[in-house]
Amino acid sequence: MSDGRHVTGAAALAFGEREYTLAELEALASGMATALEQRGVRAGDRVAMMSSNRPEFVAALRGIWHLGAAAVLISPAWKRTEVEHALTLTCPSHAVGDHPVLAELMPMLHLDEPVAPGRREFDAVAPDADALFVFSSGTTGMPKAVRHTHGAFAVAVRHWRDALELSSADRMQIMTPPSHILGLLNIVMALETGTWIRLHPRFDIDTMLHHIESDRITVEMAVAPIALALAAHPKLETYDLSSLRYIMWCATPVTESVAADVTRRTGVNWVAAYGTTELPVIAANPVTGARLDTVGRPVPGVRVRIVSLEDGTPLDADEVGEIQVRADSVMAGYLPREATASAFADGWYRTGDVGRLDPDGWLRITDRSKEMIKVRGFQVAPAEVEAVLHGHPAVEDCAVFGEPHPTDGETVVAAVTTNAAAVTADELIDLVAERLASYKRPSRVVFVPAIPRLPSGKVLRRVLKEEHGRTSDS
CATH class of the missing domain: 3.30.300.30 (ANL, C-terminal domain)
Incomplete structure (x- = not known):
């Protein structure tokens, strides 16, 4: 769970009043692996997870990976019909979580059940083994399951860490659901980097601002609703946000007027990045000198091209077309499998997003092609x-x-x-x-x-x- 850059015995994760060291999290993960193994989980199995942000989720995810199984991450916001669709699509053999809908549909190891911490050695998992099934946004029709291998997801984690210039000296809090690729990426990256993180079971703007101040958070993540809540907060100026290096705007294009208003009131600058569920990190602004009219430049290790919306031919700089991407962090494919072929063109992942690359390599997104x-x-x-x-x-x-x-x-x-x-x-x-x-x-x-x-x-x-x-x- 760590690459050795943390201080042994130092707190790694906070939840409410409790803090956990990496050693404590690893002991919980070993205990979860044993509990799941006793329930029949084996290498190659798929385990459904439907949970809020909590330490037991982290331990269970790590336990699943220790056994060589893959996690099927289901949004806790989903209703029964959506969960049934996800289970039918991915066919998990076991379940773990804290949500009653999942418990109604299949036998589930509840995260409130006590699990004895353990100390075990586990076999290394092959890079091409399945690690994750996460679900596409589903803006049209029912969501598809996106399959990521251990090797590809590890590359995405490295890309994200480098883009954020993250180190063990940083401190983060996570309010986005762990079933979403951004929340998951942040949790795994932080623990592997030795970055201290606080998990929150749900988003609350006052809680977020309070903990920036009390925990001396250095990097804050903001999807659009969080950014809007910051800009609308009547007492934003009363919070001490001086510990923040920047706020990262993720998942949607930046609304510059909202970002500018928050910066004017707090003095904290924004950084924008761009990724998809299928290819988690595509482009990012530099941490210093961010330009919010773009999502930045492609991160090292990711190639981006723009192609014609009409015939798919590659376009020159500053011409508008579909954004296509190649990287070792790309998904292994979709479920249903027949959806995979149309997602690629000559080995390039088709994002479905429309944009342009300027001659200096800055990427600008116009919109979703289907929207x-x-x-x-x-x-x-x-x-x-x-x-x-x-x-x-x-x-x-x-x-x-x-x-x-x-x-x-x-x-x-x-x-x-x-x-x-x-x-x-x-x-x-x-x-x-x-x-x-x-x-x-x-x-x-x-x-x-x-x-x-x-x-x-x-x-x-x-x-x-x-x-x-x-x-x-x-």
């Missing part, structure tokens, strides 16, 4: 319209989607949540019209109580379309 809105033949990136709407002081959150139009093909619709300030739909439409081309102007604005998002922060546009969209007939 692009086509108005009168022009492609509209929802993220571009959202960035303008976020700049209005009354807008707390927003998301843009397309709906059918009898002559224009599609029109732009904006779903908006507001704060106490008053704003009309016409004001927001005019704001976009002032900043962007006419075809990007929303045809209408719907005011909603909340924007539906995945735990990673990604907008569920499909849900917005179902609840607030109109057909071409209506």
